[in-house]
Structures are given as structure tokens and as C-alpha cells.
Amino acid sequence: MKLHEYQSKLIFAKYGIPIPKGRVAATASEARHIAEELGGRVVIKSQVLVGGRGKAGGIRVAKSSKEAEEFATQILAMEIKGLPVRKVLVDEAANIDQEIYLGITNDRAARRPVLMASAAGGVEIEEVARTSPEKIIKIHIDPLLGLRDFQARDIAVGIDLPKEYWKQFAEICRGLWRTYVECDATLAEINPLVILKEKHLMALDGKMLVDDNALFRHADLAEMRDVDEEASIETEARKYGLSFIKLDGQIGCMVNGAGLAMATMDIVKLFGGEPANFLDIGGGASSDKVAAALRIILSDKNVKAILFNVFGGITRCDEVARGILSALKEIKSNIPMVVRLVGTNAEEGRKLLADAKMITAESLVDAAKKSVAATKA
Ligand code: GDP
Ligand code: MN
Numbered sequence: 168m169k170l171h172e173y174q175s176k177l178i179f180a181k182y183g184i185p186i187p188k189g190r191v192a193a194t195a196s197e198a199r200h201i202a203e204e205l206g207g208r209v210v211i212k213s214q215v216l217v218g219g220r221g222k223a224g225g226i227r228v229a230k231s232s233k234e235a236e237e238f239a240t241q242i243l244a245m246e247i248k249g250l251p252v253r254k255v256l257v258d259e260a261a262n263i264d265q266e267i268y269l270g271i272t273n274d275r276a277a278r279r280p281v282l283m284a285s286a287a288g289g290v291e292i293e294e295v296a297r298t299s300p301e302k303i304i305k306i307h308i309d310p311l312l313g314l315r316d317f318q319a320r321d322i323a324v325g326i327d328l329p330k331e332y333w334k335q336f337a338e339i340c341r342g343l344w345r346t347y348v349e350c351d352a353t354l355a356e357i358n359p360l361v362i363l364k365e366k367h368l369m370a371l372d373g374k375m376l377v378d379d380n381a382l383f384r385h386a387d388l389a390e391m392r393d394v395d396e397e398a399s400i401e402t403e404a405r406k407y408g409l410s411f412i413k414l415d416g417q418i419g420c421m422v423n424g425a426g427l428a429m430a431t432m433d434i435v436k437l438f439g440g441e442p443a444n445f446l447d448i449g450g451g452a453s454s455d456k457v458a459a460a461l462r463i464i465l466s467d468k469n470v471k472a473i474l475f476n477v478f479g480g481i482t483r484c485d486e487v488a489r490g491i492l493s494a495l496k497e498i499k500s501n502i503p504m505v506v507r508l509v510g511t512n513a514e515e516g517r518k519l520l521a522d523a524k525m526i527t528a529e530s531l532v533d534a535a536k537k538s539v540a541a542t543k544a
Contacts, residue, residue, distance in 0.1 A: 168376065170377065171214045175355075182342035183342045187259045187371065188205060191254050195236045198238075202236070208228075209229050210229070211229055211257060213247060213254075215248075258371075267328070268283070269343060269360045270283050270356035271283070271343055271344060271355050284322045285304065319337035350375065352376060407459040408449065411460075414441070416442045418441065418471070420474050421457070422476045423449065423482045423487075424449075432445060435538065453490070454486055458494035474535065475491065476507050483516075484516030485519060487516060503538075505534050
């Protein structure tokens with residue numbers, strides 16, 4: 168689950184990380200009131216669950232409360248990367264000397280959390296990561312020992328942070344680490360962490376991803392979910408109890424079982440395709456669940472072929488076939504569909520699909536090859 172900037176920063180503040188004074192507003196007049204309270208010079212920040220708001224014009228520094236209202240009006244009318252702006256954060260404007268990047272995430276390859284920092288923080292950090300990765304300093308954290316003080320100091324040295332800020336920087340690193348662990352986050356990021364002209368550090372932006380599988384033990388965080396702002400496709404999937412993750416490829420995958428779904432994606436890639444999604448319809452998936460899954464896959468304009476890989480155990484292949492057929496009744500689609508059905512009631516399932524102009528496959532390899540070929544046809 169993604170948190171908004173204002174939510175992330177409030178959490179950071181609980182862990183002792185300094186943040187600017189400010190509040191969130193849903194209307195321009197509210198924004199003006201907050202700006203008045205803060206003395207007029209404020210930054211108006213769109214609250215949408217995507218990065219790159221600054222570059223998209225969704226962050227504006229206002230010199231007066233009147234200007235704050237104008238900017239809020241404009242920003243509240245914007246759409247950023249397809250997401251409408253429904254709220255703005257009105258923060259006291261900061262006098263920035265330097266922008267630093269600081270983040271903690273999971274390094275799966277190292278099987279550890281990794282703390283990353285760069286003196287070249289700010290809106291160009293992705294570019295920095297691509298063109299000069301050596302400017303990003305990384306330190307792995309032993310999850311049992313936690314972040315050690317010497318590691319925070321090593322990072323401070325690595326990014327050439329002036330010594331007068333080391334103590335505060337170490338406190339912020341500790342606060343970020345505690346945020347990451349105690350919230351079951353998969354990402355806790357401050358970009359930029361700034362050195363202010365007033366000679367101290369402050370988190371100007373905040374981004375957090377919380378592990379969905381841990382939300383059951385964080386009722387307070389679960390409540391922060393902003394359904395309006397999430398990719399609607401994933402909200403839809405959650406409603407039907409489907410595990411769905413959108414990806415950038417062209418082959419939609421509908422699979423029962425998470426492990427099989429991963430294997431399917433691997434095989435698709437092995438034969439030169441790119442999966443458009445991860446989707447686990449679960450065991451014993453009913454036909455309306457399958458229909459919902461198909462609607463979701465087809466709503467992605469990148470999808471050029473769909474691969475159904477169903478290993479019938481608890482899930483009955485005939486039930487899946489009925490789901491596909493009922494979904495196809497609603498949604499007319501010319502997208503080629505390749506089906507591999509094996510296991511419980513496979514024969515019956517295949518019979519049901521025989522008239523539906525689907526491409527059948529004997530094995531997963533065969534299905535992957537046919538799907539890839541279909542995207543090229
Ligand atoms: P993002 O583009 O979505 O990452 O949004 P950020 O919150 O990181 O803001 C983008 C950029 O706007 C920052 O890197 C800063 O350069 C600038 N910015 C944000 N807040 C302030 C502020 O209070 N004062 C000034 N002068 N610039 C700011
Ligand atoms: Mn940022």
C-alpha cells in the first residue's frame with residue numbers, strides 16, 4: 168500500500184524526523200487559510216500516489232496566501248500521470264541549501280534491507296541512479312542488529328555531509344529505520360532531505376510503501392489507504408480477492424496459484440515475451456472471480472495476448488472455463504487467448520471452450536510460445 172506524502176511525513180515526525188509545519192487541504196480556500204496561519208510563504212504540493220509531481224508542475228512555491236489559493240486552485244484541477252489531484256499539502260516553504268536523498272528498502276538479492284543515500288538528491292534522483300550510480304551510497308542493514316551508528320556515520324561520510332550535520336543525520340537515519348521496521352514498510356524514503364539555510368536538516372518529501380500482508384497488524388495504517396487514488400484496477404482486483412499486480416508487458420497472465428503465476432511469468436520471459444501482470448486467481452476460483460480477472464486484464468491497453476494457465480486441483484477447470492465464457496459474453500475482445508488447462512475436469516473445461524475460438528496448448532512451454540507468437544502476429 169502506498170501512503171501519501173503528508174501521511175508519510177506525519178509518521179516520520181513520530182519517529183523524530185523533522186518535517187515542515189503544514190496541513191492538507193481539499194479546497195483552495197482551505198489552502199489559503201492554512202497559508203495565512205503559516206505566514207504566507209508556503210509550498211503547495213499535490214497529493215497523488217505517483218512520483219515526479221515536481222516535474223509535472225504539481226509542486227509550487229507561493230509567496231503569499233493569495234498566491235497559495237491561486238496555485239491550489241490550479242493544482243487541484245490537475246491530473247498527474249492519470250491521477251486526479253484531490254488534496255494538496257500546504258507546507259511552510261523551506262530555504263534550501265542542498266537536497267539529499269535518503270531511503271531504505273529491501274534488497275532482495277542481498278536478502279537484507281539497504282539504506283541508500285546521495286548528495287545528489289531531488290527530482291533527478293532516477294537520472295542519477297541511471298547515469299552515475301556511484302553517487303548513491305548503499306549500506307546493508309542486518310535485520311537482527313538493526314542500523315548501527317557507525318553505519319549512519321559511514322553514509323554521512325560517503326555523501327560528503329559536513330560534520331556539523333552528522334549527529335542530526337544519524338538521528339534521522341535511526342528514525343527512518345524505526346519507521347521502516349515498525350510500520351512493516353517495504354520502502355521509506357525522504358527525497359529531498361534538505362540542508363536548510365538555517366543550518367539544520369529537514370524532510371521535505373516523504374514516500375512510504377507498507378507491506379499489504381502486514382496490514383492486519385497495523386489498523387492505523389490500513390485506515391490510511393486512499394482507494395480513490397490507487398490504480399483503480401488494483402482496487403477492483405482486491406474487491407474480488409484477486410492478487411493482481413500490473414506490469415508493463417503485453418501478455419496478460421491468468422493463473423491459479425502464486426507460485427505457478429511466477430513460473431508462468433518466467434516462462435513467458437524465457438520465450439521472449441513480457442508479462443502484463445501478475446495474477447493469482449486463487450484456489451477454487453469461482454466463475455465470477457475469473458470473469459472479474461479477465462475484465463481487469465482486458466482493461467489494460469498494452470495487453471496483446473492472454474495466457475491462461477490453470478492447473479486444476481481444488482480449482483476445477485470447467486468452472487474456470489465457465490468464468491472465461493461468461494466474461495467474454497460481456498466483453499467483446501479480439502485479443503488472442505491461449506489456454507492451457509490441466510487437472511481436475513480439464514476435459515470438460517476444454518470442451519466448453521472449444522467453440523470460443525481460443526488457442527489451446529498442450530503444455531506450459533507450448534502455451535508460452537503461442538502467446539508470444541500471438542503478440543507478434
Ligand atoms: P516530487 O517531485 O514528487 O518528488 O516532490 P518533492 O516533494 O520532492 O518536491 C520536488 C521539488 O520541489 C524538491 O526537490 C524541491 O526542489 C522543491 N521543493 C519542495 N518543497 C519546497 C520548499 O518548501 N521550498 C522550495 N524552495 N522548494 C521546494
Ligand atoms: Mn521527492
